[in-house]
Amino acid sequence: MSSEEVLIGGIASADLAKGVLRGYAIYVTTHRLIGIKKRKTALAGALAGGLIGGAVGAAVGTFLAKKLTKEESDKAIAELVSKSDIVIPKEQIIRMELKKPGLISGGHLIINTLDGKKIKIKVMGKKEFNALRELLSRFKPEVLNVKG
Secondary structure (H helix, E strand, O other), X not given: OOOOOOEEEEEEEEEEEOOOOEEEEEEEEOOEEEEEEHHHHHHXXXXXXXXXXXXXXXXXXXXXXXXXXXXXXXXHHHHHHHOOOEEEEHHHEEEEEEEOOOOOOOEEEEEEEOOOOEEEEEEOOXXXXXXXXXXXXXXXXXXXXXXX
């Protein structure tokens, strides 16, 4: 197994939120999960989109990384980390709960870490839920609990 860190993919959307402000992005690598406030994703998104060929919709941009050179992957990861709100090493994540948004209640992603932290990201759209389910299944499926 390679210890080299590789970008797996990400999602950026106005229908994701951490705290009260809407707009958040989640990226995963083979070693960590990176969260970025949406207003900080312009440069990172342009970089990732340019290098990886991201698919961008009106409200949501998602991508699963194509094969990148080591230099491209390293550059994209460094850019994402420099703009990050949270960075959680993969081995620190002990549970992820992904709840599908309903008609009345919103969905969420709750990440529990070894040191007892609980990080909640609101998921307000079904496209975002589906993209996160795919992305997190590729990242660390053994701790992912999907509801709905």
